[in-house]
Amino acid sequence: MAELSKNGEAADATPNVTEVETVDAATEAEAVAAIEAPVGRGEPILQVRNLVKHFPLTQGILFKKQVGAVKAVDGVSFDLYQGETLGIVGESGCGKSTVAKLLMTLERATAGEVFYKGQDITKLSGRALKAVRRNIQMVFQDPYTSLNPRMTVGDIIGEPFDIHPEVAPKGDRRRKVQELLDVVGLNPEYINRYPHQFSGGQRQRIGIARGLALNPEIIICDEPVSALDVSVQAQVINLMEKLQDEFNLSYVFIAHDLSIVRHISDRVGVMYLGKMAEIGTDTQIYDHPTHPYTQALLSAVPVPDPEAREGRERIILTGDVPSPANPPSGCRFRTRCWKAEEKCSTEVPLLAIPERFQGQDTPAAHESACHFAEEKDVIHAA
Amino acid sequence: MLLEVRDLHVEFHTRDGVAKAVNGVDYSVDEGETLAVLGESGSGKSVTAQAVMGILDMPPGRITGGEILFQGQDLLKLKEEERRKVRGAKMAMIFQDALSSLNPVISVGDQLGEMFQVHRGMSRKDSRAKAVELMDRVRIPAAKERVGQYPHQFSGGMRQRIMIAMALALEPELIIADEPTTALDVTVQAQVMDLLAELQRELHMGLILITHDLGVVADVADKIAVMYAGRIVEHAPVHEIYEAPAHPYTKGLLESIPRLDQKGSQLYAIKGLPPNLLAIPPGCAFNPRCPLAQDRCRTDVPPLYEVTESPVPRRSACHYWKECLHG
Numbered sequence: 004m005a006e007l008s009k010n011g012e013a014a015d016a017t018p019n020v021t022e023v024e025t026v027d028a029a030t031e032a033e034a035v036a037a038i039e040a041p042v043g044r045g046e047p048i049l050q051v052r053n054l055v056k057h058f059p060l061t062q063g064i065l066f067k068k069q070v071g072a073v074k075a076v077d078g079v080s081f082d083l084y085q086g087e088t089l090g091i092v093g094e095s096g097c098g099k100s101t102v103a104k105l106l107m108t109l110e111r112a113t114a115g116e117v118f119y120k121g122q123d124i125t126k127l128s129g130r131a132l133k134a135v136r137r138n139i140q141m142v143f144q145d146p147y148t149s150l151n152p153r154m155t156v157g158d159i160i161g162e163p164f165d166i167h168p169e170v171a172p173k174g175d176r177r178r179k180v181q182e183l184l185d186v187v188g189l190n191p192e193y194i195n196r197y198p199h200q201f202s203g204g205q206r207q208r209i210g211i212a213r214g215l216a217l218n219p220e221i222i223i224c225d226e227p228v229s230a231l232d233v234s235v236q237a238q239v240i241n242l243m244e245k246l247q248d249e250f251n252l253s254y255v256f257i258a259h260d261l262s263i264v265r266h267i268s269d270r271v272g273v274m275y276l277g278k279m280a281e282i283g284t285d286t287q288i289y290d291h292p293t294h295p296y297t298q299a300l301l302s303a304v305p306v307p308d309p310e311a312r313e314g315r316e317r318i319i320l321t322g323d324v325p326s327p328a329n330p331p332s333g334c335r336f337r338t339r340c341w342k343a344e345e346k347c348s349t350e351v352p353l354l355a356i357p358e359r360f361q362g363q364d365t366p367a368a369h370e371s372a373c374h375f376a377e378e379k380d381v382i383h384a385a
Numbered sequence: 386m387l388l389e390v391r392d393l394h395v396e397f398h399t400r401d402g403v404a405k406a407v408n409g410v411d412y413s414v415d416e417g418e419t420l421a422v423l424g425e426s427g428s429g430k431s432v433t434a435q436a437v438m439g440i441l442d443m444p445p446g447r448i449t450g451g452e453i454l455f456q457g458q459d460l461l462k463l464k465e466e467e468r469r470k471v472r473g474a475k476m477a478m479i480f481q482d483a484l485s486s487l488n489p490v491i492s493v494g495d496q497l498g499e500m501f502q503v504h505r506g507m508s509r510k511d512s513r514a515k516a517v518e519l520m521d522r523v524r525i526p527a528a529k530e531r532v533g534q535y536p537h538q539f540s541g542g543m544r545q546r547i548m549i550a551m552a553l554a555l556e557p558e559l560i561i562a563d564e565p566t567t568a569l570d571v572t573v574q575a576q577v578m579d580l581l582a583e584l585q586r587e588l589h590m591g592l593i594l595i596t597h598d599l600g601v602v603a604d605v606a607d608k609i610a611v612m613y614a615g616r617i618v619e620h621a622p623v624h625e626i627y628e629a630p631a632h633p634y635t636k637g638l639l640e641s642i643p644r645l646d647q648k649g650s651q652l653y654a655i656k657g658l659p660p661n662l663l664a665i666p667p668g669c670a671f672n673p674r675c676p677l678a679q680d681r682c683r684t685d686v687p688p689l690y691e692v693t694e695s696p697v698p699r700r701s702a703c704h705y706w707k708e709c710l711h712g
Contacts, residue, residue, distance in 0.1 A: 094570035202658050232425040233597060237641035237654035244651070259570065262600075266643030266652065285648060303575035304645055305600030309623045312604060319579060320572045323540045382646045 034122050034131035038138065042085045042120060042220075048253055049083035049106070049221060054115035056101050060328060073328045075101040077277035078115070080354065083221065088247065088254040090268030090285075092261055092300070096324055097274040099257045103225045106255065107141050108132065119221075137167050140219040144226035146206035150198040156209055157194040160184070163216040170217050183212040186249075188242060204235035208242065215246065223255045228263065240267060261304050265289050273297045276335040277327055279354050283369030290383075291366040293357060293376040296336045302381040316381060334374070342375045350374065386454075387591045388437070388476075388559055389413040393451035395432050395615075397662075398444060404662040406432045408615040409451070411689075414591040416558065419582075421594045421602040421623070423638075424612035427659055430595045433612075434561045437593075438478050439468050455559070474504050477552035479581075481564040483544035487536040493520075493547055494532035500554040519550040523580060542573035549581060559591045566601065578605060599642055603627060608697050611635050614660045614670035617689065621699040631692050631701035631710045633675045669703070677705045677712075 042048045057072035076098040083089050093099045104110040105125075106117060112125045124135050143149035150159055160180045164171045171179045181191035187208040198206055207227065214222050227243070228236045244267065247254060258264050264271060265285050272282040273296065281294040292298050299318040306315070320339045325331055334352050337343040357376035360368040367378040395407035407429040414420045424430040435441040437453055439460065453460045455476065460468065480486040488496060497519055498512030507515070513532065520528035523546040525539075536544055545565065552560055562581065566574040582605050585592050596602060602609060602623070609626050611619040611634065619632040630636040640653035657674040660666060666673055672682040681704055690706055692699040703709055 094572065204658065232659065233599070233638055234425060234641055234655040234659070237652040238656075240643075241652055241654055261571070262643045262645045265645060265648060289645065299572060301645070303571045305575075305578075305598065305604045306645055307599040307603045307627065307639065307642060309603045309627050317575060317579075319575055323542060323573070324570075 031129060031131050034127060035134050037120055037122055038131060038134045040120065044086045044251075046085050047082045048085045048120065049255075050116075050118040051082070051102075051106070052080050052116045052118070054079045054102065054105060054117065055113045056098075056105055056110060057113045071328055074277050074330060075327055076105065077330070079274070079277070079279050081272055081279060081282060083253055083255060085220075085253055086247075086251060087269040088256050088267050090264035090271040091255065091257045091274060092259060092264050092271060093274035094259065094300075094324060096276070096327060098277040098327070099274050100225055102274075103141065103223050103255070103257055106221075106223055107139060108136065133167075137170070137217045138219050139221045139223065140214040140217065142207075142210050142214045142222060142224045142227045145230050146203055146210055147230070149210055150206055152198055155195050155197055156180075156184070156201075159198070159209060160212045160216055163213065167217055179216075180212075183215060186215065186246070187212045202235075203231050204238060207231060207239050211239075211242065211246070215250065218250070219252070221253045221255065223257070225257045226259070227256075229258060229260060236263070243267070261289075261301060273300065276324060276330055278335055279372065280336065281369070281371040281373075282354070283371075284366075287366045287369040290380060291369075291378050292381065293360075293367050293369070293371040293378050294336075294373045295340050295342055295375075297371075298379050298381050299339075304382075306382070318381065334372070342373075342377075344375070346374050386413050387416050387418075387456065388593075389452075389454040390433065390437065391452040391454065393433060393436060393453065394449040395429070395436055395441065396447050396449050398447065399663075402663045405665060406446075406615050406662055407436070408665075410612070410615070410617055412610050412617065412620070414559065414593055416591055417585070417589045419585070419592045419594060419605055419607045421596060421606035421609045422612060423596060423599070423602055423609055425597055425659055427614075427662060428612040429615035430612050431563055432615075434478070434563055434593065434595055438476065438561060439472055440478070470504075473500060473557070474555045475557050476559040476561065477555070477557045479545075479548050479552045479560065479562040479565045481567050483541065483548045483568075484536065486548060487544060489536055492533050492535055493539070497532075497547070497551055497554060500551065504555055515554075519554055520547070522553070522584075523547070523550045525550075541569055542577060545569060545573075545577050546580065549577070549584070553584060553588070556588060557590065559593070560585070561593045561595070563595045564597070565594070567596070567598070574601075581605075599638065611638075614665050615662065616670065616702060617700075618671065618702045619700065620689070621692070621701075622695075622697040625693075625699060629710055631699065631706045632703045633677050633705075633709050634671050636709060637674075637676075677703070677708060679705070 054076055055078055056076040057074050059069045060071040061067040062070045091099050105112050108124055116123045117125055119135055157180050160183055161176050164176050181194055184191045189208055228239050256267055268285050270284050271288045273280045275296050281297045299320050302318040322339050325338055331338050333348040333350055337347040352372045352374050354370050354372040356368050357371055390410055390412050393407055393410045397404040397406055410433050422430045436448055494513055494516045497516035501507040501512040501515050517528050517532050525543055525546055566577050606623045608622050610617045613634050619635045630639060637655040641655060643649060643652060655674055660670050668683040668685055669687050672678040687702045687704045689700040689702050692701050692706060
């Protein structure tokens with residue numbers, strides 16, 4: 004998989020899922036072996052290429068016919084390197100949670116590939132898929148609804164072992180669960196308690212312990228702290244950073260809070276209406292953004308410093324995000340963009356280093372999907 | 386003074402015991418002024434506001450003491466009938482979740498017009514015209530065509546504008562906004578906050594902004610009241626509180642939020658959990674989580690010490706506010 008094109012045409016995909024062909028035992032064993040092999044630090048562990056997910060819109064009750072599709076994710080490409088945190092930010096409806104579900108293979112992709120150690124997980128099945136799922140785990144947003152209220156904490160954290168018994172033999176499970184509770188900073192004696200006996204922050208710790216149970220390599224975190232109070236948020240973020248070092252984890256951190264994403268991420272991707280608008284290191288994105296949407300997003304974040312009230316330029320966008328069922332032609336942001344010209348409605352801008360910055364040693368030289376990319380610092384007071 | 390809350394106490398009677406939600410809150414807002422009430426869930430910030438508006442669920446809630454003076458008149462002594470004339474006309478509230486605060490089966494125009502029919506005795510036709518005017522004012526495009534539409538036909542930001550229009554309908558003197566932008570995306574949040582600030586200036590209203598977002602507060606507030614376990618722990622002008630907090634809780638909050646404009650190292654985390662309102666710790670409620678706590682903090686409830694008396698008085702409910710301010 005040496006050469007993976009990042010900007011191939013996002014296939015005008017029909018939402019019909021391609022049936023996964025049955026793999027013979029030999030190729031499956033090969034895939035499992037590849038999945039279980041370790042990856043060196045800093046090498047790509049997950050490579051996402053032109054990922055597409057369309058949800059069909061149907062009409063009629065008896066005779067359903069498809070009248071369109073919600074283009075939740077429409078050609079997204081990025082790499083996740085071993086040991087890093089990739090933050091994905093964007094407003095509601097931009098497709099960031101759908102990306103999370105696709106990476107988890109909880110949803111079938113309409114088109115595109117997700118290579119995990121060279122294996123395309125959108126095409127895997129059976130033993131190989133099970134092995135992938137063990138290595139990619141998830142932490143959810145809402146600690147109140149993501150834990151079963153009728154199960155004890157021990158059962159919740161130990162449940163992954165029922166599906167993957169090879170990780171912990173039956174007699175060893177209780178000890179393993181207690182170890183996990185200790186790792187996430189909860190008293191191991193709480194093993195027989197129920198979720199309602201815990202606060203929001205403690206519940207999120209339980210969710211994290213469940214995510215860690217199978218010793219995964221990648222954890223997908225979908226808004227893991229947005230339901231928590233400010234003082235508890237910091238505790239959970241610190242815990243997640245500690246665990247990353249301890250277990251050598253790679254995180255995909257999805258959130259709408261731009262300050263938290265900057266804090267935890269090594270690299271950040273900005274999504275808008277199913278597409279990646281800009282991606283780069285945290286300094287490149289926050290201090291040297293080149294995409295107008297990123298600039299507007301950053302300038303809209305209220306900064307906890309009253310002195311900055313006057314000094315900062317605010318870019319206030321007009322209008323709302325268009326419907327993903329009927330996105331604008333060309334650049335999707337053009338309907339709200341102050342730079343939009345004729346070209347933007349006809350040509351889809353590709354996610355690449357803008358021509359004017361190519362070959363230059365500047366932080367502005369990072370991938371940005373805009374015809375008129377231009378560097379602009381919006382978060383530091385003038 | 387437009388509104389003065391004095392030593393307000395509110396309790397909730399639950400199956401598990403009495404939850405002391407508000408334990409002696411004092412704050413005031415003047416015309417044209419913005420007071421931000423900052424606190425985490427369970428700090429009593431919304432309950433205080435509900436008591437001011439007179440929309441507290443009673444039972445299980447009970448106001449056990451204090452005064453709410455609005456233009457010099459104690460609202461708690463008014464009969465429900467008289468109270469109703471104040472609510473909506475003289476003070477109005479904007480809620481967090483516009484979708485569940487608007488009636489889904491009544492058109493937006495009728496919901497806005499109802500205010501004029503009930504309080505001003507206008508005809509249906511006149512009130513419709515007023516509704517269009519209001520929607521224009523909060524910059525809803527094509528107001529005339531959209532006045533007959535229902536809440537689900539509007540986006541989140543537009544619905545919040547309709548809530549603002551409804552609150553402004555009778556040009557009240559006081560607006561209470563309870564987390565008005567928490568459910569919105571950042572770009573829309575900026576639009577809505579701008580609109581609210583502009584209308585406030587124009588109409589010279591008092592604004593109580595209830596929020597947990599330290600960024601929003603820094604953007605719009607004149608003064609801040611920080612609440613913890615049903616009490617105000619620090620009260621100060623906005624610039625001073627960000628520069629040098631005089632209460633360890635405020636200090637901890639400010640240090641625990643990551644910055645947008647620079648990459649910090651590890652976040653400071655306030656240890657422990659917010660208190661259980663059924664069993665608030667004796668002494669200072671923050672003492673089990675406080676890095677400065679001494680024996681005295683575990684027994685004596687700290688009064689609101691005066692830190693400075695400059696234009697807006699600055700107060701802190703910490704025995705060791707000096708150490709906090711200078712340490």
